[in-house]
Amino acid sequence: MKDDVEFDEFCDPSNPRKIHYDDILAASKRIVGAVVKTPCTKAHISDRLGMEIYLKQEFMQYTGCFKERGVRNTLMLLSDEQKRTGVITASTGNHGLSMSYHSQLMGIPCIVAMPVHAPITKISKCQQFGANLLMHGNNIGEAKRYAMGIGKEKKLRYVNGYDHPHVVEGQGTIGIEIIEQVPNVDAVLVPVGGGSLCAGIAVAVKHLKPDVEIYGVQTVKTCSMVESLKKNERTPILIEATIADGLAVNLVGVNTFYNLKGMLDKMVVVKEDWVARAVMHIVEEERFVVEGAAAVSVAAIMAGLFPNLKGKKVVCILSGGNIDTTTLARALERGMAAEGRLVKFKVTVSDRPGGMAEMCGLLANLGVCLRDCIPERAWVKGDIFSCELKIIAETRGWDHTKELVETIKKYYKDCFFHESAEKSDKGPGARRGPCLAPNPICMQK
């Protein structure tokens, strides 16, 4: 086992490390001044979602993610000799960014291995922070094996970004800050990838206030911790493309699993459509730009997965803000469509002068904005002087969409609305969009 290229003495399945509050407290003193003590303020969405929601703004770290806490703590605890030789890691992005940035600040040589499909923002930011970047493998597992091989060959300390005990202790400093900033908190909702964020926060919060509930959140495409807790052993899952790329870890950590087992109150799994909607609401209502992984807690509340927290004080960790502009644009479009604010329909109008203008006039009178309009003539049956328009329009929401559907149907006999627009007819239940999932809560207690 010890000869295996992937053996890591700090993350050894036959010797999992218990994380202690005292080490988290020591980490919080060690990293002070080198990482940002982020604000944790009341969210505008609180009233609408029926709970007092506080947002811990970890995207305000210099590299845009909480990972700096664990990295700084780990680098500071290296021996002088190891600081000279250097460190290596594998990362889908944020941990790599933090390693690049803090190792450069501390003058420690650092190599970061990333899977070839890592998000563009994260690749270019890593380069910007001066990392020696190696692109290898189709997933984090392959990049990690490669990095560990190089680490052993060159005597570089491999720093596991979600399982090294000093990393977990560093992330736990968020828990100490939460209790200081929201002393009467009832529950903390934490995004879970490999588990360091959740394990660190759980140990710190449960030590300071044992009654505070800790919930882990994953998406349907990243539910490695849920599967592992269900089977009571670390269970690998297949990871597909996900909006929450920061959570895309196919096998959870040895230490994180060991510490979270029995301590976590529940894991919930949220559909990715809700994550897109949460990203949009966080932009619109809070004026914060966050990445998918960071929006999963708010998404889970929006999806109705926490009826038990109505009226309670809840902290959501907005863990990072590194989202590609294209991914952000897609999330906003998906979010708008899911909330009835983007409507797709076809309508056949007269192809004589004024025919299209008449249709546009109807939209203008309703205050509906025309986003796209493609005329099609060749495949229209019947009247040779008619034209089919494929339209995408922007409305103010379901009620406005309903008004649009009724008006178009009143004036044109040949029209067809995309299924989601017709949902505006079906009462409040349907207004929650296409991802009203059965409650997939996985109870751990």
Ligand SMILES: Cc1ncc(COP(=O)(O)O)c(C=O)c1O
């Ligand atoms: C933005 C963001 N949120 C949450 C997580 C999950 O953290 P962990 O892997 O410690 O569970 C990550 C991991 O990289 C992340 O980048």
